[in-house]
Amino acid sequence: MSRRLATEIAGLKLANPTMLAAGVLGLTGSSLRKVVEAGAGAVVTKSLGLKPREGYSNPTVVQVDCGLLNAMGLPNPGVSHFGEEMREVKETGVPIIVSIYGFSSEEFAKAAEVAVNVGADALELNVSCPHVEETGAEIGSDPELVTEVVRKVKNKVDKPVFVKLTPNVANIVEVAKAAVETGAEAITAINTVRAMAIEIETTRPLLANKIGGLSGPAIKPIAVRCVYEIYREVDVPVIGCGGITDWRDAVEFMLAGASAVQIGTAIAFKGLEVFKSVTRGIDAYVRKKGFGSVKDIVGLAQNF
Numbered sequence: 001m002s003r004r005l006a007t008e009i010a011g012l013k014l015a016n017p018t019m020l021a022a023g024v025l026g027l028t029g030s031s032l033r034k035v036v037e038a039g040a041g042a043v044v045t046k047s048l049g050l051k052p053r054e055g056y057s058n059p060t061v062v063q064v065d066c067g068l069l070n071a072m073g074l075p076n077p078g079v080s081h082f083g084e085e086m087r088e089v090k091e092t093g094v095p096i097i098v099s100i101y102g103f104s105s106e107e108f109a110k111a112a113e114v115a116v117n118v119g120a121d122a123l124e125l126n127v128s129c130p131h132v133e134e135t136g137a138e139i140g141s142d143p144e145l146v147t148e149v150v151r152k153v154k155n156k157v158d159k160p161v162f163v164k165l166t167p168n169v170a171n172i173v174e175v176a177k178a179a180v181e182t183g184a185e186a187i188t189a190i191n192t193v194r195a196m197a198i199e200i201e202t203t204r205p206l207l208a209n210k211i212g213g214l215s216g217p218a219i220k221p222i223a224v225r226c227v228y229e230i231y232r233e234v235d236v237p238v239i240g241c242g243g244i245t246d247w248r249d250a251v252e253f254m255l256a257g258a259s260a261v262q263i264g265t266a267i268a269f270k271g272l273e274v275f276k277s278v279t280r281g282i283d284a285y286v287r288k289k290g291f292g293s294v295k296d297i298v299g300l301a302q303n304f
């Protein structure tokens with residue numbers, strides 16, 4: 001792996017700027033380990049809460065023309081049951097970011113504490129799930145609630161805190177600023193876009209939950225715009241997420257201001273090989289442009 005690709009996010013050392021996005025292959029130690037072996041610079045778990053949660057009934061994921069639509073309902077075994085899974089990935093030395101959610105700031109803080117106890121190197125606060133009531137985007141659309149969640153989590157744990165934001169708000173920059181002013185060490189932008197699809201023969205919504213979140217190529221320009229706007233207003237790393245399918249997408253996010261990129265939906269279409277092809281492509285681009293490090297291209301599009 002080329003030295004040009006090495007980067008650092010909030011003190012975490014990444015061999016390359018790709019990460020597994022929350023939600024895909026993030027529920028078991030063995031699947032996370034496969035992602036590490038495929039070349040990801042860091043991995044993010046599926047969002048974990050204080051208590052086990054079943055999630056919605058099927059169908060929870062459907063393919064649409066321009067990506068995937070999902071509404072799983074935050075199914076997970078509960079963060080305290082995740083220690084065993086973590087052990088398998090810990091051995092690799094690749095940073096593990098545990099995604100957590102809660103139905104109150106207190107729950108976020110307790111889940112954060114447990115996540116750190118089971119081995120999280122950093123936390124990603126999911127204040128952006130677009131369809132589970134009383135959590136996710138209901139919190140993440142209000143800068144005051146985000147402030148309260150970040151403050152309570154920061155008071156409880158001593159690991160870097162990332163905040164994953166929803167694009168389903170009027171002003172994502174305001175929310176990012178609230179998170180950073182309260183101590184968030186990185187911002188992940190963006191979670192899925194609230195969306196739905198209907199099967200015209202049966203007249204039924206395709207997802208059991210009817211409304212879900214859209215990911216994949218369709219949301220990339222929205223995500224790039226969010227990264228671009230957030231980067232200029234905060235002084236912590238921004239992690240880009242949303243429709244990264246090949247190295248060109250990753251470079252585009254980095255030029256907008258992303259220090260690293262998260263890949264999720266593309267795994268469903270291209271397999272785990274996507275991590276290697278994206279990192280190779282970023283490396284070749286950086287070299288061709290005459291830079292010594294991937295860090296040198298972050299935010300270049302801001303100069304125009």
Ligand code: SIN
Pocket residue numbers: 023047070071072073074075126128129130136191192213
């Ligand atoms: C889900 O579990 O339904 C998705 C979670 C999310 O979008 O944050």
